Amino acid sequence: MANIKDIAKMCGVNPATVSRALNGQKGVSAAMRDKIVLAAQKLSYSKNPLAASLITRHSGMIGLVVPDITNPYYAYVAKGVSQVLDEAGYVIFLCDCDRKKELEKKYFEKLCSYRVEGVILLSLTATEEDLQIFFDQGIRVVCVDNHISKKVSTVCNDNYQGACDLAEHLITDCHSRKVVAVMGSPDAMTTINRLRGYKDTFAAHGLDKSIEVMTISSTYEEGYKVAPLALAKNPDTIIAINDTVALGIFAYCQQHNIKIPDDVRLAGYDDIEEAAMISVPLTTVHQRKYVLGQKAATQLLQELEDKDPTPIRIELLPKLMVRASCGELSAHNS
Amino acid sequence: MANIKDIAKMCGVNPATVSRALNGQKGVSAAMRDKIVLAAQKLSYSKNPLAASLITRHSGMIGLVVPDITNPYYAYVAKGVSQVLDEAGYVIFLCDCDRKKELEKKYFEKLCSYRVEGVILLSLTATEEDLQIFFDQGIRVVCVDNHISKKVSTVCNDNYQGACDLAEHLITDCHSRKVVAVMGSPDAMTTINRLRGYKDTFAAHGLDKSIEVMTISSTYEEGYKVAPLALAKNPDTIIAINDTVALGIFAYCQQHNIKIPDDVRLAGYDDIEEAAMISVPLTTVHQRKYVLGQKAATQLLQELEDKDPTPIRIELLPKLMVRASCGELSAHNS
DNA sequence: AAAAATTAAGCAAACGTTTTCAGAATTTTT
DNA sequence: AAAAATTCTGAAAACGTTTGCTTAATTTTT
Numbered sequence: 001m002a003n004i005k006d007i008a009k010m011c012g013v014n015p016a017t018v019s020r021a022l023n024g025q026k027g028v029s030a031a032m033r034d035k036i037v038l039a040a041q042k043l044s045y046s047k048n049p050l051a052a053s054l055i056t057r058h059s060g061m062i063g064l065v066v067p068d069i070t071n072p073y074y075a076y077v078a079k080g081v082s083q084v085l086d087e088a089g090y091v092i093f094l095c096d097c098d099r100k101k102e103l104e105k106k107y108f109e110k111l112c113s114y115r116v117e118g119v120i121l122l123s124l125t126a127t128e129e130d131l132q133i134f135f136d137q138g139i140r141v142v143c144v145d146n147h148i149s150k151k152v153s154t155v156c157n158d159n160y161q162g163a164c165d166l167a168e169h170l171i172t173d174c175h176s177r178k179v180v181a182v183m184g185s186p187d188a189m190t191t192i193n194r195l196r197g198y199k200d201t202f203a204a205h206g207l208d209k210s211i212e213v214m215t216i217s218s219t220y221e222e223g224y225k226v227a228p229l230a231l232a233k234n235p236d237t238i239i240a241i242n243d244t245v246a247l248g249i250f251a252y253c254q255q256h257n258i259k260i261p262d263d264v265r266l267a268g269y270d271d272i273e274e275a276a277m278i279s280v281p282l283t284t285v286h287q288r289k290y291v292l293g294q295k296a297a298t299q300l301l302q303e304l305e306d307k308d309p310t311p312i313r314i315e316l317l318p319k320l321m322v323r324a325s326c327g328e329l330s331a332h333n334s
Numbered sequence: 335m336a337n338i339k340d341i342a343k344m345c346g347v348n349p350a351t352v353s354r355a356l357n358g359q360k361g362v363s364a365a366m367r368d369k370i371v372l373a374a375q376k377l378s379y380s381k382n383p384l385a386a387s388l389i390t391r392h393s394g395m396i397g398l399v400v401p402d403i404t405n406p407y408y409a410y411v412a413k414g415v416s417q418v419l420d421e422a423g424y425v426i427f428l429c430d431c432d433r434k435k436e437l438e439k440k441y442f443e444k445l446c447s448y449r450v451e452g453v454i455l456l457s458l459t460a461t462e463e464d465l466q467i468f469f470d471q472g473i474r475v476v477c478v479d480n481h482i483s484k485k486v487s488t489v490c491n492d493n494y495q496g497a498c499d500l501a502e503h504l505i506t507d508c509h510s511r512k513v514v515a516v517m518g519s520p521d522a523m524t525t526i527n528r529l530r531g532y533k534d535t536f537a538a539h540g541l542d543k544s545i546e547v548m549t550i551s552s553t554y555e556e557g558y559k560v561a562p563l564a565l566a567k568n569p570d571t572i573i574a575i576n577d578t579v580a581l582g583i584f585a586y587c588q589q590h591n592i593k594i595p596d597d598v599r600l601a602g603y604d605d606i607e608e609a610a611m612i613s614v615p616l617t618t619v620h621q622r623k624y625v626l627g628q629k630a631a632t633q634l635l636q637e638l639e640d641k642d643p644t645p646i647r648i649e650l651l652p653k654l655m656v657r658a659s660c661g662e663l664s665a666h667n668s
Numbered sequence: 669a670a671a672a673a674t675t676a677a678g679c680a681a682a683c684g685t686t687t688t689c690a691g692a693a694t695t696t697t698t
Numbered sequence: 699a700a701a702a703a704t705t706c707t708g709a710a711a712a713c714g715t716t717t718g719c720t721t722a723a724t725t726t727t728t
Binding site: 050086092093255273 | 384412420
């Protein structure tokens with residue numbers, strides 16, 4: 001594997017000159033530069049960024065921490081991050097924490113010891129304290145979806161707004177007046193923000209009493225199981241915390257010959273692949289996961305340029321996907 | 335950020351001694367070792383593997399190249415890889431090639447320049463020639479699902495065997511005698527191996543004539559579109575190239591009141607999440623994606639130990655998932 | 669108790685770069 | 699044509715480690 005000295009020897013020149021030539025710096029004649037570049041090609045030289053980073057303190061590496069890469073939500077964010085960082089010439093350290101706090105902590109240390117320049121953090125568990133290790137070393141952090149610390153920028157999907165949009169559609173276009181909202185854990189940020197959006201919107205229409213809440217854990221099976229209980233309340237509409245739960249409810253209805261949207265309307269959240277695939281396509285809220293990753297990466301890159309950046313907060317607006325499961329197909333589709 | 339010299343100074347000792355102490359090498363007294371370890375803690379020292387790698391030629395980094403991380407198949411493999419490599423103390427460079435050959439090539443070069451110790455390669459496009467850059471630098475490669483070169487080990491899901499198992503079930507348990515196989519691109523390895531499995535098994539039962547092939551591109555929409563054409567042939571069973579296509583066919587049947595499995599049986603391949611979720615759960619073949627990743631990583635680690643490893647081939651046996659869509663629920667379920 | 673063997677620690681070079689400083693060569697200005 | 703300014707190049711130190719060699723100190727053997 002050829003190095004800078006080999007090139008220097010080949011050109012009868014000092015390694016410093018080679019370095020300058022290859023990095024496009026001033027202070028090397030055009031003739032010499034050409035000669036060096038040619039020699040580099042001939043030796044199929046590729047520079048060792050690790051060695052360079054010792055001096056430059058610029059490793060070109062960025063950490064990407066996710067709770068679980070098999071979750072499509074995180075995978076899409078990762079893809080957005082990857083695309084932007086790759087174009088900027090950075091490489092990505094993938095840290096799949098498997099939703100385990102200890103693993104996450106271990107990864108934080110590893111990222112530090114490898115001298116990453118920045119970190120994109122998707123974490124449900126990390127606290128401001130946990131980030132201290134990055135602050136100590138001047139490693140920039142951008143959080144996604146979870147506002148962990150005032151010291152770092154956060155990029156979020158605006159769950160509140162998405163919920164408001166959906167509720168508005170249900171009230172205005174579908175004339176929903178009796179709603180059961182099947183929500184997840186009451187201290188999950190998703191539940192909190194979405195539920196607030198639903199309630200506020202119904203309240204704004206003077207329909208405070210129209211919405212009743214049920215709490216489950218957010219899985220397909222739980223959705224299936226809760227369906228009869230929700231239906232027992234005789235709602236005109238069921239709002240699920242997410243599409244997976246909605247799909248569970250949908251399966252129950254289908255098996256018990258309850259027609260959607262005629263007997264009851266059904267809405268989800270997230271716009272997962274399957275939402276559009278079922279026999280009555282699901283009205284839901286699309287999250288711009290890929291763009292989320294892109295924005296986070298772009299923000300991080302900007303903060304790396306900046307000597308003393310001020311943390312900001314970016315909220316991405318979600319997109320209401322009106323499909324058949326709440327009726328009123330024509331209204332919003334374009 | 336404390337380094338080895340700071341510790342040396344603190345303990346009134348030479349950096350070399352600190353290095354030896356911290357790496358648990360011989361030639362440093364127990365007392366001195368304790369003193370050094372304590373000092374290291376006090377300074378919250380963390381070793382710089384980048385600097386060390388210059389000398390040791392052991393970067394602790396491994397490249398993971400995938401066509402598209404948002405595809406759950408690859409994401410699961412990635413997770414298996416991640417888990418094993420993490421436990422072995424390696425870090426992962428994520429390279430999402432976005433199914434673009436140029437990007438893949440660029441990543442290959444980047445991985446080389448960063449001196450990764452090995453690469454786990456999931457590629458649909460790479461050729462033996464493309465791998466030369468790794469061979470030149472003595473970077474070990476393990477391929478997943480695609481046998482690119484005799485010089486490297488490959489870990490695969492055995493599509494042929496999975497197809498045989500499914501066909502056997504259809505013939506023996508479900509008494510299928512007139513089958514339409516809706517397959518993907520005829521030069522895709524998945525189509526080739528699975529179709530071979532189906533045909534061989536039917537032939538083994540003297541049912542050579544029972545299977546008819548249709549070719550589409552492997553998407554949900556194409557599945558939906560091909561459904562009436564397949565049904566027109568009046569089969570007792572439709573085998574789809576994968577679950578996504580099967581889901582498309584399923585949606586068509588449901589909307590046209592064609593009962594599964596009573597009017598026609600339907601089988602998929604892959605066992606994606608949704609397969610178990612639809613109203614008539616889909617009989618399919620489960621791919622052990624996570625294990626695949628684990629095996630690939632384990633194999634790579636072994637080859638890194640070995641001075642001159644011989645490439646091997648590992649075939650993972652898939653698992654038939656008997657569900658309702660082909661009838662005969664009782665037979666295989668346990 | 670002396671000789672031999674072992675162990676502990678230091679010194680300095682090395683890994684592949686970048687960068688500061690200084691001197692030499694060239695160009696521009698007067 | 700001399701002086702000044704500019705451009706080119708080299709020497710050497712630095713980044714944070716590891717490691718081969720050497721010497722000093724300790725332990726074991728005779």
